[in-house]
Amino acid sequence: MSGFRVPIPKSIAHKSGYRFCGVATLSIIMILRFSAPEKREQVLQQTAKRPTMPHFSKSLAERLTELMPALRGRMLAEQPLGPLTWFRVGGPADVLFTPADEADLAYFLSKLPADVPVYPLGVGSNMIVRDGGVRGVVIRLSAKGFGQIAVEGDSHLRAGAAALDKRMAEAAAAANIGGLEFYSGIPGTIGGAITMNAGANGGETKDVLISARGVMRNGTVRTLTHAELAFEYRKSHPPTGFLFTEALFAGRAEAPEAIRRRMAAVQEHRETAQPIREKTGGSTFKNPPGHSAWKLVDAAGCRGLRIGGAEVSKMHCNFLINTGDATAADIEALGDEVRSRVKAHAGVELQWEIKRVGEA
Numbered sequence: 001m002s003g004f005r006v007p008i009p010k011s012i013a014h015k016s017g018y019r020f021c022g023v024a025t026l027s028i029i030m031i032l033r034f035s036a037p038e039k040r041e042q043v044l045q046q047t048a049k050r051p052t053m054p055h056f057s058k059s060l061a062e063r064l065t066e067l068m069p070a071l072r073g074r075m076l077a078e079q080p081l082g083p084l085t086w087f088r089v090g091g092p093a094d095v096l097f098t099p100a101d102e103a104d105l106a107y108f109l110s111k112l113p114a115d116v117p118v119y120p121l122g123v124g125s126n127m128i129v130r131d132g133g134v135r136g137v138v139i140r141l142s143a144k145g146f147g148q149i150a151v152e153g154d155s156h157l158r159a160g161a162a163a164l165d166k167r168m169a170e171a172a173a174a175a176n177i178g179g180l181e182f183y184s185g186i187p188g189t190i191g192g193a194i195t196m197n198a199g200a201n202g203g204e205t206k207d208v209l210i211s212a213r214g215v216m217r218n219g220t221v222r223t224l225t226h227a228e229l230a231f232e233y234r235k236s237h238p239p240t241g242f243l244f245t246e247a248l249f250a251g252r253a254e255a256p257e258a259i260r261r262r263m264a265a266v267q268e269h270r271e272t273a274q275p276i277r278e279k280t281g282g283s284t285f286k287n288p289p290g291h292s293a294w295k296l297v298d299a300a301g302c303r304g305l306r307i308g309g310a311e312v313s314k315m316h317c318n319f320l321i322n323t324g325d326a327t328a329a330d331i332e333a334l335g336d337e338v339r340s341r342v343k344a345h346a347g348v349e350l351q352w353e354i355k356r357v358g359e360a
Helices: 022-034 037-049 060-067 102-111 165-174 181-185 190-195 256-273 293-299 328-346
Strands: 074-080 092-098 118-121 127-129 134-140 149-152 156-160 209-215 221-225 243-250 279-283 310-312 319-322 355-357
Touching: 060 074, 060 092, 060 134, 102 209, 102 243, 118 243, 127 328, 149 165, 156 165, 165 181, 165 190, 165 256, 181 256, 190 243, 293 328, 310 328, 319 328
Parallel strands: 092 134, 118 134, 127 355
Antiparallel strands: 074 092, 149 156, 156 243, 209 221, 209 243, 279 319, 310 319
């Protein structure tokens, strides 16, 4: 049924922390929509004078603030997430929380109602946040609270979950510790590297990780062994809701010249073969057993394929790029179209490597 627009005064449309809801509001809407002009005007005037009706529940940020009086970190409501991802797309989070340190994170999770979803966010290098945003809480660890890197002994490093992978590779090289050079080619954080068993140039996280510490969904701090993480290709299996805070890695004592030479080769490969200066999310699809994802994408004729402002990179066709005005829906639709064409051409079903979160 078509209808006319009614100018609703802002004073009754919304106020901070309150919304219209329920049967009474429906009655008002029906009157405004179907009554005579004189009656509509009368209702508008009466409604503008009375206090707004509180929502059945306060906003999530308000509820959490009341539940957590000792919280030290920063909590922001309706925070845009697009600027925090490499694709530069996506809607807001209901709540974006940046804990001060591990104790603050544990306190937050211990007080957080069990029915509130939690999503970790690193530097957003391997993620699509959908245009409708993320319901619940997005937790982003800061470099200040979780970015420390320390050398332990001759061949070990302990790194916070918010430390950049490249920074750990550089710290290892400065300490003459080899075996971690592959991290210089991974554009993410240590927490994300553990979560997805990140790897590049012949190395994987599972090859060098000893143990990982973090916080359970109920706020309990726990250390997981390598075996408990049960690594697979581009995947690990921590307990549900576990948030990494730091990890211990093992390399090997080695001559600095050899380490620097391998790091230079990794960087040269990235510079010449990957669109690292574009708005991209890194490798889009996992390599299927016995195949290279980019070769399958290329053979299916998808190099340069576009949907809206999203494009399959012409430089490396396992990368999707935002050419400037793409939406998250454009990027995800392009990825699904590529998967469909590869399936039709080669009979292989590509699996997303990029994490997709939120509502369309």
